[in-house]
Amino acid sequence: MYATNYHRASSVEEAVNLLKSGDDAKFVSGGQTLIPTMKQRLAAPSDLVDLRHIDAMKGISIDGVQVTIGAATTHAEVASSAELAGVCAAICSLAAHIGDPAVRHMGTIGGSVANNDPAADYPAAVLGLDAQVRTSKRTIDAADFFNGMFDTALEEDEVITAITFQAPEKAAYVKYPNPASRYAMCGVFAARLKDGSVRVAITGAGNDGVFRHTEMEEALAADWSPAAIASCSVDEGDMLSDIHGDSAYRANLVRVIAKRAVEAAA
Amino acid sequence: MSKVSMTVNGKTVEREVEDRMLLVEFLREELNLTGTHVGCDTSQCGACVVHVDGKAVKSCTQLAVQASGCEVVTIEGLATGGDLHPMQAAFKENHGLQCGFCTPGMIMTAVDLVNRVGAGNLDEKTIRENLEGNICRCTGYHNIVRSIEAGAKAMA
Structure with a gap:
């Protein structure tokens, strides 16, 4: 790892100011992606601004159907929140299957969403729940947030402070993990929202990061059943193709996992 | 610095x-x-x-x-004085290690698991799921799982 300077922020404002004062500073939350990346010298930020000690960014609050998850809330905290499970068990189950127990004790929802790894789980939930990404500057709709692999609408000095969404009428997340890395080769978050609209958000499979499948959404809006999407087409040209699975395999996987997600949310 | x-x-x-x-x-x-x-x-x-x-x-x-x-x-x-922690003792009793390199991490993960889930709620499936992030190249995990089952009972 190259040398870096560590700073611990105690407020969002302080974090942003610390970031701006570094040459090439980066925010670090749980660090479960950033620290390994720095160890491999694939990233070498001059400064690290630690977000884990900002109280305003922690915790889960539920007001009726409105859910707010602070960006520095760990996967373990999301997975084990009984209150959250009461309104949206799908996101708890998703968090419970990220990485392994030690990673879940450190990794945070804000870090995962900001990184937008094409095989990360949380981006599917954010898009699938039609969530809002609250930042130090503004609130961004999920539909406008993800800009392809590892790319988001976030500006350099902008930090995610919370993820908010309305509890869905029903939802489920099912993933097919790579047998070795356990990252999603395909993960589908299927939800019927309170306004009756349907979201099918897919991670791990697409060649440009998380995406929605509108044909499946329309089919499910008319008939929420696995059979309704059995004949939906998935464009192989939009799929990842690598040693773990070619694009034809992944296109089929999207349909299979989507059906399982619909079944799980029935 | x-x-x-x-x-x-x-x-x-x-x-x-x-x-x-x-x-x-x-x-x-x-x-x-x-x-x-x-x-x-x-x-x-x-x-x-x-x-x-x-x-x-x-x-x-x-x-x-x-x-x-x-x-x-x-x-x-983990140990107190000369006495092994119950989870350490259980690994010893159940042949939960061969070369021993992964053992410190296995035991720290196991103790955390028991603290989180409770000794009474630990079935084999839960133990195996929670060893997702701990790799052993010797044992094939069977005796590690048995050790954790025994250690959890001893911790209760």
């Missing part, structure tokens, strides 16, 4: 270290606590698992400065 101070196995320690120093390097090289192992160095194998503020974490995937102000427990901190 930053001043890092934390409680390790009940003792307060303070050192001036480089910000890029990993927690595992701090434990092994600054404190000579070499029971915590570095297996893969890529956050996958879990040989470096320690408890920070009561939670199992990978000490190779955290900077020492990030843990400043925290309470850290390593494998060296």
Whole structure:
């Protein structure tokens, strides 16, 4: 790892100011992606601004159907929140299957969403729940947030402070993990929202990061059943193709996992 | 350089270290606590698992400065006096190790699991799921699972 300077922020404002004062500073939350990346010298930020000690960014609050998850809330905290499970068990189950127990004790929802790894789980939930990404500057709709692999609408000095969404009428997340890395080769978050609209958000499979499948959404809006999407087409040209699975395999996987997600949310 | 101070196995320690120093390097090289192992160095194998503020974490995937102000427990901190911790004793009894390299991480993960889930709720499936982040290349895991079952009962 190259040398870096560590700073611990105690407020969002302080974090942003610390970031701006570094040459090439980066925010670090749980660090479960950033620290390994720095160890491999694939990233070498001059400064690290630690977000884990900002109280305003922690915790889960539920007001009726409105859910707010602070960006520095760990996967373990999301997975084990009984209150959250009461309104949206799908996101708890998703968090419970990220990485392994030690990673879940450190990794945070804000870090995962900001990184937008094409095989990360949380981006599917954010898009699938039609969530809002609250930042130090503004609130961004999920539909406008993800800009392809590892790319988001976030500006350099902008930090995610919370993820908010309305509890869905029903939802489920099912993933097919790579047998070795356990990252999603395909993960589908299927939800019927309170306004009756349907979201099918897919991670791990697409060649440009998380995406929605509108044909499946329309089919499910008319008939929420696995059979309704059995004949939906998935464009192989939009799929990842690598040693773990070619694009034809992944296109089929999207349909299979989507059906399982619909079944799980029935 | 930053001043890092934390409680390790009940003792307060303070050192001036480089910000890029990993927690595992701090434990092994600054404190000579070499029971915590570095297996893969890529956050996958879990040989470096320690408890920070009561939670199992990978000490190779955290900077020492990030843990400043925290309470850290390593494998060296489990036994009391000359008596092994019940989970350590269970690994010994059940042949839960062969070469022993992964064992510190396995035991720290197992103790965290029992603390989180409760000894009464530990079935084999739960144990295996929770060993997702701990790799053993000798045993095939069967005796590790048996050790954790026995250790959990002894901890109850």
